[in-house]
Amino acid sequence: MVRIFLVFLAALSLAFPAAAQKPYEPQVGQAGKDVIWVPTPDEVVDRMLRMAQVTKDDLVYDLGAGDGKIAIAAAKKFGARAVGIEYEAEMAKHAQGNVEKAGVAARARIVRGDIFATDFSQATVVTMYLLPALNMKLRPTILAMRPGTRVTSHSFTMEDWEADEISSMDGRRAYFWIVPANVNGGWNLDSGTDKAEISFEQRFQKIEGTVALGQTQGGLREPRLRGAAISFAYVDNNGARREYTGRVSSSKTMEGTFRTEGGADGRWTATKK
Secondary structure, three states, X not given: OHHHHHHHHHHHHHHOHHHHOOOOOOOOOOEOOOOEOOOOOHHHHHHHHHHOOOOOOOEEEEEOOOOOHXXXXXXXXHOOEEEEEEOOHHHHHHHHHHHHHOOOOOOEEEEEOOOOOOOOOOOOEEEEOOOHHHHHHHHHHHHOOOOOXXXXXXXXXXXXXXXXXXXXXXXXXXEEEEOOOOOOEEEEEEOOOOEEEEEEEEEOOEXXXXXXXXXXXXXXXXXXXXXXXXXXXXXXXXXXXXXXEEEEOOOOEEEEEEEEOOOOEEEEEEEXX
Protein backbone atom coordinates (compact mmCIF):
# COMPACT_ATOMS: atom_id res chain seq x y z
CA MET A 1 0.00 0.00 0.00
CA VAL A 2 2.83 2.42 0.92
CA ARG A 3 4.55 1.72 -2.38
CA ILE A 4 1.36 2.43 -4.35
CA PHE A 5 0.93 5.74 -2.44
CA LEU A 6 4.50 6.82 -3.22
CA VAL A 7 4.04 6.01 -6.89
CA PHE A 8 0.84 8.05 -6.83
CA LEU A 9 2.68 11.06 -5.33
CA ALA A 10 5.44 10.80 -7.94
CA ALA A 11 2.88 10.69 -10.73
CA LEU A 12 1.08 13.68 -9.22
CA SER A 13 4.27 15.78 -9.15
CA LEU A 14 4.93 14.93 -12.80
CA ALA A 15 1.40 15.81 -13.79
CA PHE A 16 1.39 19.06 -11.83
CA PRO A 17 5.00 20.35 -11.70
CA ALA A 18 3.89 23.84 -10.63
CA ALA A 19 2.47 22.34 -7.45
CA ALA A 20 5.81 20.69 -6.72
CA GLN A 21 7.82 23.94 -6.93
CA LYS A 22 6.36 27.43 -6.71
CA PRO A 23 8.05 30.28 -8.61
CA TYR A 24 10.50 32.21 -6.46
CA GLU A 25 9.10 35.42 -5.02
CA PRO A 26 11.23 37.55 -2.67
CA GLN A 27 9.67 38.59 0.63
CA VAL A 28 10.26 41.97 2.24
CA GLY A 29 12.47 41.43 5.27
CA GLN A 30 13.98 38.17 4.07
CA ALA A 31 17.55 37.59 5.23
CA GLY A 32 20.48 38.03 2.86
CA LYS A 33 24.24 37.73 3.26
CA ASP A 34 24.73 41.00 5.17
CA VAL A 35 21.33 42.70 5.11
CA ILE A 36 17.64 41.95 4.97
CA TRP A 37 15.89 42.77 1.71
CA VAL A 38 13.75 45.89 1.66
CA PRO A 39 13.07 47.39 -1.79
CA THR A 40 13.82 51.06 -2.43
CA PRO A 41 10.60 53.01 -3.19
CA ASP A 42 10.22 54.11 -6.79
CA GLU A 43 10.36 57.83 -5.97
CA VAL A 44 13.65 57.32 -4.12
CA VAL A 45 15.10 55.31 -7.01
CA ASP A 46 14.15 58.11 -9.38
CA ARG A 47 15.69 60.80 -7.17
CA MET A 48 18.91 58.82 -6.66
CA LEU A 49 19.41 58.51 -10.40
CA ARG A 50 18.52 62.15 -11.01
CA MET A 51 20.91 63.33 -8.28
CA ALA A 52 23.64 61.44 -10.13
CA GLN A 53 22.46 63.03 -13.40
CA VAL A 54 22.48 59.65 -15.13
CA THR A 55 22.52 59.69 -18.93
CA LYS A 56 22.85 57.20 -21.76
CA ASP A 57 26.62 57.60 -21.54
CA ASP A 58 26.80 56.21 -18.00
CA LEU A 59 27.62 52.79 -16.63
CA VAL A 60 25.63 52.34 -13.42
CA TYR A 61 26.53 49.67 -10.87
CA ASP A 62 23.93 48.90 -8.21
CA LEU A 63 25.53 47.24 -5.18
CA GLY A 64 23.12 44.77 -3.62
CA ALA A 65 20.71 44.74 -6.54
CA GLY A 66 17.80 42.93 -4.87
CA ASP A 67 14.96 42.59 -7.38
CA GLY A 68 16.85 44.69 -9.95
CA LYS A 69 14.63 47.77 -9.90
CA ILE A 70 17.47 50.34 -9.78
CA ALA A 71 19.35 48.75 -12.68
CA ILE A 72 16.09 48.49 -14.62
CA ALA A 73 15.20 52.16 -13.99
CA ALA A 74 18.70 53.32 -14.99
CA ALA A 75 18.36 51.51 -18.31
CA LYS A 76 14.67 52.11 -19.01
CA LYS A 77 14.21 55.73 -17.89
CA PHE A 78 17.70 57.12 -18.44
CA GLY A 79 19.12 54.95 -21.23
CA ALA A 80 22.22 54.01 -19.23
CA ARG A 81 24.04 50.72 -19.20
CA ALA A 82 23.49 49.11 -15.81
CA VAL A 83 24.82 46.16 -13.82
CA GLY A 84 23.32 44.96 -10.57
CA ILE A 85 25.45 42.86 -8.21
CA GLU A 86 23.43 40.50 -6.01
CA TYR A 87 24.86 37.85 -3.71
CA GLU A 88 21.78 35.62 -3.25
CA ALA A 89 21.55 33.24 -6.21
CA GLU A 90 17.75 32.96 -6.30
CA MET A 91 17.32 36.72 -5.96
CA ALA A 92 19.86 37.36 -8.73
CA LYS A 93 18.03 34.95 -11.02
CA HIS A 94 14.70 36.58 -10.16
CA ALA A 95 16.13 40.07 -10.78
CA GLN A 96 17.53 39.04 -14.16
CA GLY A 97 14.06 37.77 -15.03
CA ASN A 98 12.67 41.19 -14.12
CA VAL A 99 15.26 42.80 -16.39
CA GLU A 100 14.10 40.63 -19.27
CA LYS A 101 10.42 41.28 -18.54
CA ALA A 102 11.11 45.02 -18.55
CA GLY A 103 12.64 44.73 -22.03
CA VAL A 104 16.01 46.21 -21.10
CA ALA A 105 18.22 43.13 -21.28
CA ALA A 106 20.27 44.79 -24.03
CA ARG A 107 21.37 47.51 -21.58
CA ALA A 108 21.04 45.98 -18.11
CA ARG A 109 21.97 42.74 -16.40
CA ILE A 110 22.14 41.28 -12.92
CA VAL A 111 25.17 39.26 -11.90
CA ARG A 112 25.54 37.02 -8.89
CA GLY A 113 28.51 38.24 -6.90
CA ASP A 114 29.91 39.61 -3.68
CA ILE A 115 30.06 43.43 -3.70
CA PHE A 116 33.35 43.25 -1.77
CA ALA A 117 34.95 40.93 -4.33
CA THR A 118 33.37 41.97 -7.65
CA ASP A 119 35.17 44.65 -9.67
CA PHE A 120 32.98 47.71 -10.30
CA SER A 121 35.84 50.15 -10.89
CA GLN A 122 34.59 51.03 -14.40
CA ALA A 123 31.33 52.45 -13.07
CA THR A 124 30.59 56.12 -13.63
CA VAL A 125 27.70 55.90 -11.15
CA VAL A 126 27.38 53.69 -8.06
CA THR A 127 24.07 53.19 -6.23
CA MET A 128 23.40 51.31 -3.00
CA TYR A 129 20.94 50.64 -0.20
CA LEU A 130 23.10 48.96 2.40
CA LEU A 131 23.78 49.31 6.12
CA PRO A 132 26.15 51.96 7.58
CA ALA A 133 28.86 49.40 8.40
CA LEU A 134 28.78 48.12 4.81
CA ASN A 135 28.96 51.66 3.41
CA MET A 136 32.06 52.24 5.53
CA LYS A 137 33.60 48.95 4.45
CA LEU A 138 33.09 49.98 0.82
CA ARG A 139 34.26 53.57 1.33
CA PRO A 140 38.00 52.98 0.67
CA THR A 141 37.17 51.17 -2.57
CA ILE A 142 34.85 53.97 -3.68
CA LEU A 143 37.34 56.71 -2.81
CA ALA A 144 39.93 54.92 -4.94
CA MET A 145 37.66 55.09 -8.01
CA ARG A 146 38.08 57.60 -10.83
CA PRO A 147 37.63 61.20 -9.64
CA GLY A 148 34.19 62.37 -10.70
CA THR A 149 32.47 59.02 -10.11
CA ARG A 150 29.00 59.75 -8.72
CA VAL A 151 27.69 57.79 -5.74
CA THR A 152 24.19 57.65 -4.28
CA SER A 153 22.92 55.88 -1.17
CA HIS A 154 19.41 55.34 0.12
CA SER A 155 19.05 56.07 3.87
CA PHE A 156 22.66 55.64 5.00
CA THR A 157 25.68 57.96 5.04
CA MET A 158 29.46 57.61 4.74
CA GLU A 159 29.94 59.05 8.24
CA ASP A 160 32.55 61.86 8.16
CA TRP A 161 32.66 61.92 4.36
CA GLU A 162 29.93 64.52 4.10
CA ALA A 163 27.44 64.22 1.26
CA ASP A 164 27.51 66.77 -1.56
CA GLU A 165 23.70 66.68 -1.56
CA ILE A 166 20.94 65.25 0.62
CA SER A 167 17.42 64.85 -0.76
CA SER A 168 14.35 64.06 1.36
CA MET A 169 11.18 62.33 0.18
CA ASP A 170 8.32 61.57 2.58
CA GLY A 171 10.67 60.95 5.48
CA ARG A 172 13.25 59.04 3.44
CA ARG A 173 16.67 60.37 2.53
CA ALA A 174 19.00 59.90 -0.41
CA TYR A 175 22.66 60.91 -0.22
CA PHE A 176 24.97 61.93 -3.06
CA TRP A 177 28.76 62.19 -3.33
CA ILE A 178 31.28 62.88 -6.07
CA VAL A 179 34.55 60.98 -5.68
CA PRO A 180 37.26 63.64 -5.26
CA ALA A 181 40.73 63.63 -6.78
CA ASN A 182 43.63 63.36 -4.36
CA VAL A 183 45.49 66.69 -4.21
CA ASN A 184 46.84 66.50 -0.67
CA GLY A 185 50.43 67.73 -0.29
CA GLY A 186 52.84 70.07 -2.04
CA TRP A 187 52.78 71.13 -5.71
CA ASN A 188 55.04 73.16 -7.99
CA LEU A 189 52.87 75.65 -9.86
CA ASP A 190 54.06 77.00 -13.22
CA SER A 191 52.10 79.68 -15.05
CA GLY A 192 54.74 80.77 -17.51
CA THR A 193 56.72 83.70 -16.12
CA ASP A 194 55.33 83.13 -12.63
CA LYS A 195 56.22 80.08 -10.54
CA ALA A 196 55.11 79.26 -7.02
CA GLU A 197 54.90 76.45 -4.51
CA ILE A 198 51.43 75.62 -3.25
CA SER A 199 50.28 73.10 -0.67
CA PHE A 200 46.87 71.54 -0.02
CA GLU A 201 45.40 69.94 3.06
CA GLN A 202 42.52 67.71 2.05
CA ARG A 203 39.69 65.95 3.83
CA PHE A 204 37.62 64.17 1.19
CA GLN A 205 36.23 66.92 -1.12
CA LYS A 206 37.13 69.78 1.22
CA ILE A 207 40.49 71.47 0.70
CA GLU A 208 42.43 74.42 2.07
CA GLY A 209 45.95 75.52 1.27
CA THR A 210 48.85 77.92 1.22
CA VAL A 211 51.18 79.48 -1.35
CA ALA A 212 54.84 80.34 -0.78
CA LEU A 213 55.48 84.04 -1.51
CA GLY A 214 59.14 84.45 -0.64
CA GLN A 215 59.34 84.48 3.15
CA THR A 216 55.56 84.70 3.39
CA GLN A 217 53.06 81.84 3.42
CA GLY A 218 49.94 83.25 1.83
CA GLY A 219 46.57 81.56 2.14
CA LEU A 220 44.70 80.14 -0.84
CA ARG A 221 41.32 81.78 -1.35
CA GLU A 222 38.13 79.90 -2.23
CA PRO A 223 39.87 76.56 -2.84
CA ARG A 224 37.33 74.13 -4.27
CA LEU A 225 37.52 70.53 -5.43
CA ARG A 226 34.67 68.78 -7.22
CA GLY A 227 35.68 65.43 -8.62
CA ALA A 228 38.70 66.24 -10.79
CA ALA A 229 37.78 69.93 -11.18
CA ILE A 230 39.80 72.30 -9.00
CA SER A 231 39.89 76.06 -8.47
CA PHE A 232 41.70 78.40 -6.12
CA ALA A 233 43.09 81.93 -5.95
CA TYR A 234 45.72 83.92 -4.08
CA VAL A 235 46.98 87.48 -3.81
CA ASP A 236 50.59 87.82 -4.96
CA ASN A 237 53.35 90.08 -3.61
CA ASN A 238 52.21 92.87 -5.93
CA GLY A 239 48.76 92.83 -4.37
CA ALA A 240 47.14 91.32 -7.48
CA ARG A 241 44.62 88.53 -7.19
CA ARG A 242 45.42 85.49 -9.35
CA GLU A 243 42.62 83.00 -10.08
CA TYR A 244 43.23 79.42 -11.21
CA THR A 245 40.75 76.89 -12.58
CA GLY A 246 41.53 73.49 -14.03
CA ARG A 247 41.51 69.75 -13.64
CA VAL A 248 43.56 67.17 -11.82
CA SER A 249 44.75 65.05 -14.73
CA SER A 250 46.64 62.41 -12.71
CA SER A 251 47.89 61.76 -9.20
CA LYS A 252 50.94 63.90 -10.01
CA THR A 253 49.72 66.56 -12.45
CA MET A 254 47.04 69.21 -12.79
CA GLU A 255 46.51 71.93 -15.37
CA GLY A 256 44.17 74.70 -16.43
CA THR A 257 43.85 78.42 -17.08
CA PHE A 258 44.50 81.50 -14.93
CA ARG A 259 43.73 85.20 -14.97
CA THR A 260 44.85 88.15 -12.90
CA GLU A 261 43.16 91.38 -11.87
CA GLY A 262 45.51 93.23 -14.20
CA GLY A 263 44.02 91.43 -17.20
CA ALA A 264 46.81 88.90 -17.85
CA ASP A 265 45.73 85.35 -18.49
CA GLY A 266 47.16 82.08 -19.74
CA ARG A 267 47.63 78.43 -18.94
CA TRP A 268 49.14 76.81 -15.87
CA THR A 269 50.41 73.40 -14.85
CA ALA A 270 51.31 71.92 -11.49
CA THR A 271 53.32 68.83 -10.61
CA LYS A 272 53.34 66.97 -7.32
CA LYS A 273 56.46 67.53 -5.22
